[in-house]
Amino acid sequence: MSELKVGLAGIGKLGAALVKQWDMKKRAIGAYHSNSERARQFTEAYAYAYPLSKQELLRLDVLLLALPANNVARFLEEILEEAEGPVHTIFINMATSLFTPQLTHKFPDVRIAGVKFMGHSQDLWERGAGLFITEAALPRQLKEMFREIGEIKVDKEEVLQEVNKLASYYAVKAAFEIESALEEKGLPSEYKERALASLAPEMIRSYSQGKVGHFGQQVIQELKEDLKGKQHS
Numbered sequence: 001m002s003e004l005k006v007g008l009a010g011i012g013k014l015g016a017a018l019v020k021q022w023d024m025k026k027r028a029i030g031a032y033h034s035n036s037e038r039a040r041q042f043t044e045a046y047a048y049a050y051p052l053s054k055q056e057l058l059r060l061d062v063l064l065l066a067l068p069a070n071n072v073a074r075f076l077e078e079i080l081e082e083a084e085g086p087v088h089t090i091f092i093n094m095a096t097s098l099f100t101p102q103l104t105h106k107f108p109d110v111r112i113a114g115v116k117f118m119g120h121s122q123d124l125w126e127r128g129a130g131l132f133i134t135e136a137a138l139p140r141q142l143k144e145m146f147r148e149i150g151e152i153k154v155d156k157e158e159v160l161q162e163v164n165k166l167a168s169y170y171a172v173k174a175a176f177e178i179e180s181a182l183e184e185k186g187l188p189s190e191y192k193e194r195a196l197a198s199l200a201p202e203m204i205r206s207y208s209q210g211k212v213g214h215f216g217q218q219v220i221q222e223l224k225e226d227l228k229g230k231q232h233s
Contacts, residue, residue: 006064009063010067021125060089072095094117116134116157117133178195
């Protein structure tokens with residue numbers, strides 16, 4: 001079986017993270033940007049990436065749409081206007097806040113599937129090991145591509161959005177509380193920046209991986225005792 005011809009529209013944070021991780025796996029992928037010079041400069045940084053022209057997009061087997069949610073439909077309209085016959089390209093909606101049924105309703109004559117990344121693009125860029133959510137039956141080779149850089153799980157897109165909202169809400173809430181606590185103590189602003197940019201994120205990462213050190217374990221024990229006290233009061 002010949003290898004899928006896969007392209008990417010959108011070379012922002014998520015697009016760049018995907019290309020970087022696939023490049024490390026020696027996986028060829030084309031990248032498109034409306035400014036061809038930007039596409040050329042972007043792909044020059046990778047051994048296995050190459051620029052795509054607008055005319056080449058509908059010759060692909062799969063086109064990943066790593067675009068802002070409000071740009072996806074307009075982009076599809078622009079490229080489908082140039083189709084001279086049936087379109088066989090599979091379009092992959094990766095926009096977190098754009099539910100794929102909205103696109104399939106608007107573009108009923110083309111195949112559109114959703115694959116959403118759960119997490120932060122910076123984490124995917126630095127570490128790989130992404131978690132991708134889909135409701136669709138994807139081509140085997142495409143599933144293998146995503147498994148090269150992480151795990152792909154079948155679930156509803158609404159679940160991913162709910163998890164992202166909850167994580168974002170409590171992360172920002174924690175950031176506000178850290179800022180407030182340090183300001184109340186009159187500590188320098190650079191300490192606040194370090195706490196938010198390094199200490200808190202790495203503590204959460206260590207906790208999620210079960211690798212909290214001695215100091216962190218003491219903090220966990222204090223929190224558990226506080227919770228017990230509140231439950232009994």
